[in-house]
Amino acid sequence: MKKILAAVVLIVIAGIFSISIFVQEEAIILTPNASAQDYVIPAWIKNNAGWWATNQIDDSSFLQGIQYLIKEKIMIIPSTETSGSSGSQKVPTWVKNNAGWWAEGQIDDSSFVIGIQWLVSNGIIVVEEKLIHTYADLRVAFIGDQGLGPNAIAVLELIKDERAQLVLHQGDFDYEDDPDKWDKQISNVLGTDFPYFGTPGNHDVKEWNNYQGKLYDRLKKNPDAECIGDLGVKSSCTYHGLFFILVAPGISDSDHDSFIKKQLNENHSNWRICSWHYDINTMQREADQNKTGWEVYEYCKNGGAIIANAYQHVYARTKTLINFENHIVDSEWSEPNKLRVKEGATFTFISGIGGMPIVKQKYDDWTINYSSDQGASNGALFCTFNVGGQPNKAYCYFKNIDGRIIDEFTITSFLGAHIDKINPTDVDWSGRDLTGNDLSNTTIIDTNLSSATLVGADLSNAVLIGTTLTGADLTDANLTGVSLKDKDLTGTILTGADLTDVSLTGVDLSGRDLTGTILRGADLTNANLTGVDLSGRDLTGTIL
Known part of the structure; x- marks a missing residue:
């Protein structure tokens, strides 16, 4: 790519946008084509541009918006001229200036499109177009070491109640070598055609062919699922955009590491999972021997795949790791409940309390240890991918059959480019003026919105995880479908808001002025409404 040696001059005359870039004594003049002028760019892209120009969001978040424009064919870029990940590119300063002018209305949409189009087609912005996203809000349940009986059934009932759409079972099915009884137990709760995938455990070897037959029967009933290879032993599958590898290192067959490497190298999904039964002894003190070897862990990590194991009858989870053998935590992403996956970094968990008795076990280097030492009950790990319609975000929690959430964390995928309205994760927007901003259908994680001005903002169907709203002004804001359960709304203004x-x-709403606030269908269970005037309100469907 030619080096930019001098300034960029932007001229807007009667809707004609020219970029003069002096490159090795050559000037490039660009004028818009007719088709570009016909496009209307979504308002949230303009919001992004304004925030980016004023350093409220980073380069990666802005480029995610650009990826959206390309995906929706607002910018047409020849596929032969784009490759790689947009998130890794450094954007020239003049582009940020351009974004600010566009956000302020000083240049029009078509001018902005053409300027960015030139950058992409010339390799200044590189965009990955092959990335495969999961369906929005795809919820997966992870279990292992199930057994037959009331506890196993209770876990299946939990999976049903949590509305999981897929089960990945990391081995040890019923402990009785009875595939018919095991499959019937699942069918009685989840149905005969529920998407259920598994890998063999050490207690499944004798009857594995028959267990595998049951899994094949379910696969045939789910046309949206596609699998290749020896199902459960050395196989890979895709379901609603989620890519998962089902292998059996230490149980059956060999060369699992090379299979994993090949499958991940050839895959373009931004959410990937490696699933097998055995874990590895040096990462857990009481395992009897090294069953798998480090290679399967390292190849999954290098491919940015989440690693799901069972075997031990506990629940445990690591932080984001960049080296499994030496248990080295990713120093750039080291928080215990905020994980990431990318090429060279991932995490692993053991979800082995799907119904069988729970054992004593401690993992001193792991973030979460849930075993008989903690009085554990059986349960399952649930992960929702593409949460809130943000393809690179996932929200996970481990819930036991008593209804208690034991572990809760978020995951950010850095695999390829992704589309995101904004990237409001761990952002300090306290006191910011966000009047009229479109934050609908976003997932806002660990963001400080205290004393922020959100007058007339659209937050409909947003997912608020760990977000602070104390003192925020939500006058006339649209909060339809949002969960504010147990939120601290001290000083928050809700006048005229659509709830x-x-x-x-x-929630404590005592003494609050709710004049003009819409409360139809709202759930006010156990809310403090002392001193609140609800006279004359339409409370159709409201739970009091």
Whole structure:
């Protein structure tokens, strides 16, 4: 790519946008084509541009918006001229200036499109177009070491109640070598055609062919699922955009590491999972021997795949790791409940309390240890991918059959480019003026919105995880479908806000002025409404 040696001059005359870039004594003049002028760019892209120009979001978040424009064919870029990940590119300063002018209305949409199009086609911005996203809000349940009986059934009932759409079972099915009884137990709760995938455990070897037959029967009933290879032993599958590898190192067959490497190298999904039964002894003190070897862990890590194991009858989880053998935590992403996956970094978990008795076990280097030492009950890990319609975000939690959430964390995928309205994760927007901003259908994680001005903002169907709203001004804001359960709304202004179908369970609203606030279908269970005037309100469907 030619080096930019001098300034960029932007001229807007009667809708004609020219970029003069002096490159090795050559000037390139670009004028818009007719088709570009016909496009209208979504308002949230303009919001992004303004925030980016004022350093409220980073380069990666802005480029995610550009990826959206390309995906939706607002910018047409020849596929032969784009490759790689947009998130890794450094954007020239003049582009940020351009974004600011566009956000302020000083240049029009078509001018902005053409300027960015030139950057992409010339390799200044590189965009990955092959990336495969999961369906929005795809929820997966992870279990292992199940057995037959009331506890195993209770876990299946939990999976049903949590509305999981897929089960990945990391081996040890019923402990009785009875595939018919095991499959019937699943069918009685989840149905005969529920998407259920498994890998063999050490207690499944004798009857594996028959267990595998049951899994094949379910696969045939799910046309949206595609699998190749020896199912459960050395196989890879895709379901609603989620890519998962089902292998059996230490149980059956060999060369699992090379199979994993090949499958991940050839895959373009931004969410990938490696699933098998055995874990590895040096990462857990009481395992009897090294069953798998480090290679399977390292190849999954190098491919950015989440690693799901069972075997031990506990639940445990690591932080983000960049080296499994030496248990080295990713120093750039080291928080215990905020994980990431990318090429060269991932995490592993053991979800082995799907119904069988729980054992004593401690993992001193692991973030979460849930065993008989902690009085553990059986349960499952649930992960929702593409949460809130953000393809690179996932939200996970381990819940036991008593209804208690034991572990809760988020995952960010850095595999390829991704589309995201903004990237509001761990952002300090306290006191910011966000009047009228479109934050609908976003997932806002660990973001400080205290004392922020959100007058007229659209937060409909947003997912708020760990977000602070104390003192925020939500006058006339649209909060339809948002959960504010147990939120601290001290000083928060809700006058005229649309709270249709909002969960306000346990919220202290005492003395609050709710003039003009819409409360139809809201859940006010255990909310403190002391001194609140609800006279004359339409409370259709409201739970009090």
